[in-house]
Each structure stands twice: as structure tokens, then as C-alpha cells.
Amino acid sequence: xxxxxxxxxxxxxxxxxxxxxxxxxxxxxxxxxxxxxxxxxxxxxxxxxxxxxxxxxxxxxxxxxxxxxxxxxxxxxxxxxxxxxxxxxxxxxxxxxxxxxxxxxxxxxxxxxxxxxxxxxxxxxxxxxxxxxxxxxxxxx
Amino acid sequence: xxxxxxxxxxxxxxxxxxxxxxxxxxxxxxxxxxxxxxxxxxxxxxxxxxxxxxxxxxxxxxxxxxxxxxxxxxxxxxxxxxxxxxxxxxxxxxxxxxxxxxxxxxxxxxxxxxxxxxxxxxxxxxxxxxxxxxxxxxxxx
DNA sequence: ATCCTACAATAGACTTTGTCTAAGTCAATC
DNA sequence: GATTGACTTAGACAAAGTCTATTGTAGGAT
Ligand SMILES: [Mn+2]
Ligand SMILES: [Mn+2]
Ligand SMILES: [Zn+2]
Ligand SMILES: [Zn+2]
Numbered sequence: 001x002x003x004x005x006x007x008x009x010x011x012x013x014x015x016x017x018x019x020x021x022x023x024x025x026x027x028x029x030x031x032x033x034x035x036x037x038x039x040x041x042x043x044x045x046x047x048x049x050x051x052x053x054x055x056x057x058x059x060x061x062x063x064x065x066x067x068x069x070x071x072x073x074x075x076x077x078x079x080x081x082x083x084x085x086x087x088x089x090x091x092x093x094x095x096x097x098x099x100x101x102x103x104x105x106x107x108x109x110x111x112x113x114x115x116x117x118x119x120x121x122x123x124x125x126x127x128x129x130x131x132x133x134x135x136x137x138x139x140x141x
Numbered sequence: 142x143x144x145x146x147x148x149x150x151x152x153x154x155x156x157x158x159x160x161x162x163x164x165x166x167x168x169x170x171x172x173x174x175x176x177x178x179x180x181x182x183x184x185x186x187x188x189x190x191x192x193x194x195x196x197x198x199x200x201x202x203x204x205x206x207x208x209x210x211x212x213x214x215x216x217x218x219x220x221x222x223x224x225x226x227x228x229x230x231x232x233x234x235x236x237x238x239x240x241x242x243x244x245x246x247x248x249x250x251x252x253x254x255x256x257x258x259x260x261x262x263x264x265x266x267x268x269x270x271x272x273x274x275x276x277x278x279x280x281x282x
Numbered sequence: 283a284t285c286c287t288a289c290a291a292t293a294g295a296c297t298t299t300g301t302c303t304a305a306g307t308c309a310a311t312c
Numbered sequence: 313g314a315t316t317g318a319c320t321t322a323g324a325c326a327a328a329g330t331c332t333a334t335t336g337t338a339g340g341a342t
Contacts, residue, residue, distance in 0.1 A: 123273035132264035
């Protein structure tokens, strides 16, 4: 997905285009991107010094509502924002440095939950987080 | 695991026993228990009105370090504390009311992550979170 | 049983992450 | 280029968690 595609799609949905929104969308572009709101703000400020924290939060929230960005909670601190919203995937996290990779496991984990373990729930979604050490951190250990 | 077992084990590890620590451990006793620090504090206060927030946080942190309690991040807000640390399990969460159940899926999700999707990481652990609606919330919908 | 002291508990300041509001600004349309 | 409703802003507020200086006490020593 190129950035211009995202911006086009947003404009088509009636999104009013502003310098702030463009910069937030641009900062989120790329693969394996999982930034916190503060990280997005820090990078946005480089291009647009007057952008406010509130606008970054507002814009991220709107991108999530529109289904263009996902919220992920791989660490137990700040939420992270993931532009890879159109291809289902899971996450692989380095326990040491926090690096996050998008991964696509085999099989369907939903099928692995037997009825006897569903407590009558209607189960619709699964998130899988793999944890370990990235090559750098494993070498340093 | 009975509560007295936990308290014995902690004492055996040189844990100084205090009224506060006993109450925190007691509040966490049970199945499918996944309380936030504030919830633990609220319940502890009933038995020991003068217990402080800081002590609850300290005690929970120590129980986690000792491996007797797990931190769980099933929602994107406060951490939850899980006394079921000795039996590996995953979680089933109601998207509506937040109810959390311990579940034991079939198979080993670690085996489902092919080498080509490991990015050179040493993968040691997996967390799976199933989401859906509990019977109550499904009936209300 | 009492004393001692290292460890634990407390109140409250502080930090981080996130939300909200009132007032000012501007993108899109006319 | 004027209009206007949506967007942005600064800063107050809130929730979750951490840290520190002070006071209290569990458990061993006497
Ligand atoms: Mn991702
Ligand atoms: Mn659990
Ligand atoms: Zn690493
Ligand atoms: Zn429910």
C-alpha cells in the first residue's frame, strides 16, 4: 500500500486533508511499524513543529475508527499504532529491546479452542503474541 | 493450589509476612481471577482499611518477580494480575463486559510459526487472546 | 519478654499515557 | 475572497503507575 493510496482513500471518505493529518499518515508509513502515540508525535514534530499532542491522538483515533490503522497492546504500557490493517497478522516481540515484527503463523488458532473451553462464548477473533529475543539481543546475551 | 500453600511457599522463600501481604495474597485467590491493581486495593481495603495503594503495587510486583502471579494485558488499559501462574494457559475475553476466562487450547501455537516467519528471533513464549461475547452479553445483543 | 534493626508500609509528590474543553484557525466550497 | 463548520491548539484534567522520605513492625537476638 503506497502512502498516496491511503491519503486518496481517506479523502474519498470525506476526510478533510490538513498538514497535520498528512504528516501523521506519512509517519506511520512502512512495514513492521508499531509506534506509540508519543513516538508518532515526536516524528511528526520534525516535519511540522507546531503539531499538538491532542491532534496526534485525535488523528490516530480516527484512523483506527476508519479501519486504516490497528491498535496493538504488545507491551503493557502505551498502545501502539499499526498501519498494516488490511492483511491479518500477529506479532513477534523481542523481550529485551521491544522490536516488533509482523508474522503470519500457519493454521487457524480459533480452531484450536475446543467447545469445552469456550464457556458458552461466541468467539470471533484471536490475537497471538510470540515473545523471544531478536538476533541482536540474543548475540549480546 | 490452596492459599496456605502459597503463603507457606512465600515464607519459605524468606518473604517477611505482614497483614498487608497476607490480604493481597488472599484477595487474589481463586479461579479465573484477573484483577487490576485498583481492584485488588479496593478488596484489600475491606479487610484492612489502612492498606495503601503503594503497598498493593509493591506486593503485586514482588509476587510477579517471584513467579507466583502473572501480569496479563488483555485490555489496553490497566494491567491485570493472575494467580494462576503454575498452569500455562491463555485467555478468552468478552469484548463487551470484559469478563476473562482461562482457557487451554489444543496444539502448540509455537509450532505454527514457521522458520521463515521468525526473523532470526529465538522464540520462547506465546500468548493467545481469544475475543468474543460471553453468554450474557450475546443474549443482550 | 523486651530490644533492635533491617525490611516493609505509608502519604503524597511525581511521571506517563490518554481525554476533554474552550477558543482560535483554516480547508473546502461558493 | 468571504463563509463556515470542521480541525487544531494549549492546557486542564484523569487514570495508572512509580518513587521518596518518613514511620512502623516482623522476627531474630539477648
Ligand atoms: Mn503489526
Ligand atoms: Mn489467567
Ligand atoms: Zn531485541
Ligand atoms: Zn460479556
